[in-house]
Amino acid sequence: MSNPAVPSLVELVQKLSAEVGLELRAILPATELDKEVINRFDSWLDSGFAGEMNYLKRAREVGADLRQWKAWTQSVALFALPYRRPPGGFRNGGRVASYALGTDYHNVIGRKLKKLGKRLQKAGICQASRATVDAAPVLEREWAIRGEVGWRGKNTLLIHPNHGPMVMLGELLLDCDVPAWTQPKTRNATCGSCTSCIDVCPTSAFNTEYQLDARKCISYFTIEVSDKEIPLEFRSKMRDWVFGCDECSTICPFGDEKADFDADWGRHPALQQLSLEDLLTTYEQDFHKLFTGSPIRRAGWEGMLRNACVVLGNLKKGEKALKNALDHQSDLVKEHADWALAQF
Ligand code: B12
Known part of the structure; x- marks a missing residue:
């Protein structure tokens, strides 16, 4: 015994x-x-x-x-x-997925x-x-x-x-x-008939319940594909999401609304310092230094500048910074700055 x-x-x-x-x-x-x-x-x-x-x-x-x-x-x-x-992100706008704020x-x-x-x-x-x-x-x-x-x-x-x-x-x-x-169950639950996560997705990335077409997910094309153009059909649908997206998570009726886990995950200082306009003027080396220890580095310098252009276009902000970006060394950034200015 x-x-x-x-x-x-x-x-x-x-x-x-x-x-x-x-x-x-x-x-x-x-x-x-x-x-x-x-x-x-x-x-x-x-x-x-x-x-x-x-x-x-x-x-x-x-x-x-x-x-x-x-x-x-x-x-x-x-x-x-x-x-x-x-919710949080860059100073003066440009939302970042919660998991990447710290x-x-x-x-x-x-x-x-x-x-x-x-x-x-x-x-x-x-x-x-x-x-x-x-x-x-x-x-x-x-x-x-x-x-x-x-x-x-x-x-x-x-x-x-x-x-x-x-x-x-x-x-x-x-x-x-x-x-x-x-772990012993604290609560027995399922999604039931709720489809709010499917309905809220800005790019209709779910083929059906339980199945995502990652190619249409904002998280995929703002983070995973850092060296290609963002498909035109998704640019305005990104709204102010500059890195990842929390729409299908935050709409979920499960979760403790009042909880705030800032203490555990911290806030990355670069996000407090920089606006998207500032981001557009950073050099590659500085970007990597500024975002040391942040998941945002994964999107890469060019990728993040590309995302910033799209969001500035959607927010109709940062005209001067976007005009300067038309002369950027990266063709990817130039093309997205051009698109963004056309949204004003
Ligand atoms: C690749 C990946 C992505 C891709 C693809 C996402 C995806 N849904 O697969 C992209 C870049 C889009 C992504 C986005 C995000 N990700 Co991600 N990602 C991963 C990763 C590395 C692999 C996931 C994977 O294997 N996908 C492959 C497919 C086959 O898996 P699946 O979705 O489970 O699909 C199957 C089932 O749904 C199944 N199925 C079961 N029953 C049924 C019934 C029916 C009817 C049908 C049709 C299908 C079906 O069929 C599908 C095909 O097999 C994991 C980490 C890991 N190593 O597991 C993190 C992970 C899934 N991601 C995570 C997070 C946090 C995110 C984001 C919230 C980040 C953000 N805020 O931007 C978003 C959420 C988007 C979403 N709704 O999925 C967390 C999720 C935590 C959690 N609570 O589940 C993980 C687990 C990382 C971690 N360590 O915590 N991610």
């Missing part, structure tokens, strides 16, 4: 997670994902909905079985960090996960661990659904019953065998 005074393995992982500022949501054996999940992933890729995100094809190769990536993996610990916060979430979550890995090792619970957030070939939402962290929303995002869709997912792969555990 087990001694109730001795903490179980799961309790120890919970305790050590809390010590590094994480709440363990679930821990699962690293067995293969269901065939059905992989078949859906394949047909999504085959239909071209991933656009130019070729890294997803690589993710696909090991997506089904994490042990093909890290052969020693026995268990997967799952985490979901809430990030809902008041410190890069890869760093915020990644550092905590790595710390946890070290503590688990020190406590003799495991030897090897691997922190993964976003970038690694892990189908994070599929794992979170399997771990009952929440359910698949019609906007394709994992919806946590209390925090809603605005949670960032992270995982810690472990070489030890921890008994499967999921």
Whole structure:
């Protein structure tokens, strides 16, 4: 018989997670994902909905079985960090997706996960661990659904019953065998008949409920494709979104409206300093320096200047800066400045 005074393995992982500022949501054996999940992933890729995100094809190769990536993996610990916060962006306009207003979430979550890995090792619970957030070939939402962290929303995002869709997912792969555990349910819910996320999308990027055509998503063409023109049909639909988009997240009736996670994620100083007009005058080197530690760097200097032109055009602001940008060294920026001026 087990001694109730001795903490179980799961309790120890919970305790050590809390010590590094994480709440363990679930821990699962690293067995293969269901065939059905992989078949859906394949047909999504085959239909071209991933656009130019070729890294997803690589993710696909090991997506089904994490042990093909890290052969020693026995268990997967799952985490979901809430990030809902008041809207924000550049000084004087130009909205930035909430997750990108502060410190890069890869760093915020990644550092905590790595710390946890070290503590688990020190406590003799495991030897090897691997922190993964976003970038690694892990189908994070599929794992979170399997771990009952929440359910698949019609906007394709994992919806946590209390925090809603605005949670960032992270995982810690472990070489030890921890008994499967999921958090007790605080609330039983689903999307029901609600379609507000589908209806609100400015670019009608959802083909149907639960399926996104990434090529039409503002988040895709403002962040992922940084060296190409933004298709004309989407430019005015971007409105003031200069990096990413939160429309299908913030409309969701699930989530704590009053919560403000600024304290955890911080506000990046560059966003407080710069207006979009200022951004148009930055040099490439300065851009990278200014946005050190921010997810905004991912869109690249040219990409962000391109986005800034579109938003200034939509807001009918910054005429002088846009006129100067007509002589910009980048053809991409010039073309978008020209389009923006035509909107006045
Ligand atoms: C590629 C990617 C993107 C792409 C594509 C998004 C997408 N929906 O796939 C783009 C650049 C557009 C993007 C945007 C955003 N992203 Co993103 N992204 C990823 C990434 C790296 C991979 C996702 C992936 O595998 N997509 C592939 C497809 C196949 O997966 P899928 O949408 O789940 O589609 C399947 C199911 O819906 C399934 N399905 C199941 N049941 C049913 C039923 C029916 C009827 C149908 C038709 C289909 C269906 O079929 C589809 C095909 O297989 C993950 C991180 C990771 N490693 O997992 C983050 C991730 C999904 N992104 C995240 C975030 C926060 C965002 C944004 C909110 C950022 C922003 N504010 O701009 C937006 C949200 C847009 C949206 N609604 O998806 C978070 C989401 C957290 C959460 N709560 O779920 C993740 C998990 C990163 C993280 N570490 O937290 N992202």
